[in-house]
Amino acid sequence: MTRARNLITDVPGLRVGNAHDAALGSGVTAALFDEPAVVSCEAMGGAPATRETDLLQPDKMVPGIHGVVLSGGSAYGLDAAGGVQAYLRERGIGFAVREALVPLVSQASSFDLINGGNKDWGRYPPYRDLGYEAASRAGLSFDLGTAGGGYGATTANLKGGLGSASTIASSGHTVGALVVVNAVASAVIGEGPHFWAGALEEGGEFGGLGLPAHVSPQMRRLVWKGGPQPATTIALIATDAVLTKAQAKRLAVASHAGLARGLRFSHALFDGDTIFAAATGLKPLQNEAVEFTELTALAADCLTRAIARGVYEATALPYPDAQPAWRDRFGSPERG
């Protein structure tokens, strides 16, 4: 069952904000937790760009963190978490160590440095300010497609973007996914309009085209950016379940299956594919092993759907020769 917004913010306990710079061709998405959330992560790509991921491992001390950032900007983009920290500190939010307050914000960035935007930022990359701005806009609604951390995203053949989706488990827990789809390969089968995610689509959320009945050898040919060009799909999974940090780690690991199902291919040498998993901890699991297993399966599904939605909702960047969006190529069957 899909929640009303079909966004990760259907999960009680978190808000999401976007910021972008059109001339830069990049942006930042910040997820802020109402209370410190139990978060872990798993980096599976060959070229990750991450910040504050070691502290998320189950053997590390910190019990909860305050936010997760998904951005463009590759390794430069990792400044964005600093902007989110500044925003949180101004509001008195952070991990208290006597009189010191340390907002804990983890981040993954994706490579969007050669998408036509102006990257000549000199000594101060703009990501710190974009991080602050994204945090200041955090709410329950946010844009998908060419927005936030997905503003500058591309795939091998169609504009990438920011995607999200949510669902409710049979236990009553909510689970949702947020993703920057900036893939080395493709979210669609061949050069056609059908998404790899097609079998999992809920209610026409990415065009309602379903699956192609026949997939020709030509449609199965590998489609990818083709050379040493980093890409990276990065995501946040969230649930209102009470999880241990080790369970959050397993949720992140298992959710990589959903990333794999939304793209062919993924987890490559030039990908930094990384997933954060957060538990806002409002609702304990009852039949723990069974309910947790269902949550991991549904989280993977949400991520697969979110990947398709990120591409489906995208619009082309405002530059000459910008990569076309899905809607430019295939129209919008539902919205006309």
Next chain:
Amino acid sequence: MTRARNLITDVPGLRVGNAHDAALGSGVTAALFDEPAVVSCEAMGGAPATRETDLLQPDKMVPGIHGVVLSGGSAYGLDAAGGVQAYLRERGIGFAVREALVPLVSQASSFDLINGGNKDWGRYPPYRDLGYEAASRAGLSFDLGTAGGGYGATTANLKGGLGSASTIASSGHTVGALVVVNAVASAVIGEGPHFWAGALEEGGEFGGLGLPAHVSPQMRRLVWKGGPQPATTIALIATDAVLTKAQAKRLAVASHAGLARGLRFSHALFDGDTIFAAATGLKPLQNEAVEFTELTALAADCLTRAIARGVYEATALPYPDAQPAWRDRFGSPERG
């Protein structure tokens, strides 16, 4: 392009043998390398059963190993590698340390302990002898389906089994996959005959049904074994490319995407999903980064196809009330 056998043994430099015990309802598959192969692995499931996997990590010393075993028997099945070692030692094959010879054989096992077979083996589980027998049968041809390490395998709704597939990269390298499909969830969409792998099928290798044009909410319902019952899909990827141990590790990691695409769902708490990746090292990469990336993508595809083939080729176990096989339910469109 699919190789003649469409088996992992299309990769020059390795042979595969099966052994099973029908009363036991379990078996062993052994892959032996003609020369020590560069092998690494990645365990991503929540409940792995493995042997000699630490030495495969890129920071560890051993440059090459002699065999990889995929078996049933859960943690008991890990005796099988010892039988393969005995076989290799008798033939003077191993890592030489002065006058000592140590055959290095890595293994993963899957849980098939409650499939109807007789597991009352007393002090000596039969897996060691099955390992020896599988090694003694190693050749270029071997059976798929209810065979070897996949003999006792099940999925949530259809008999599991041993699968394999191969392909040739544009660089001329061969890549292949071997898998024991013993999944906590399902290889088919809903309760129908269509495989999740449908879009990647080559030449009717698992029935030629393609994809369903419409997937109803009922077909999208999660199908799984449902309780704390371990499962585990385990695989070996092989290529004739020259790879470093770190590249073999990345090949294993990236191939998990192929496991994810063949099953919904995978990588769960009760799964021990583990993949070995082996390079027989007969053919150097030229344009290294590009060729390696294509190899990882094709390896994932081979694994997805091999999963479907393992279920498609399976027959029911010879017990009353045994889980039905795909062919029992849906016939065999190609073989009548």
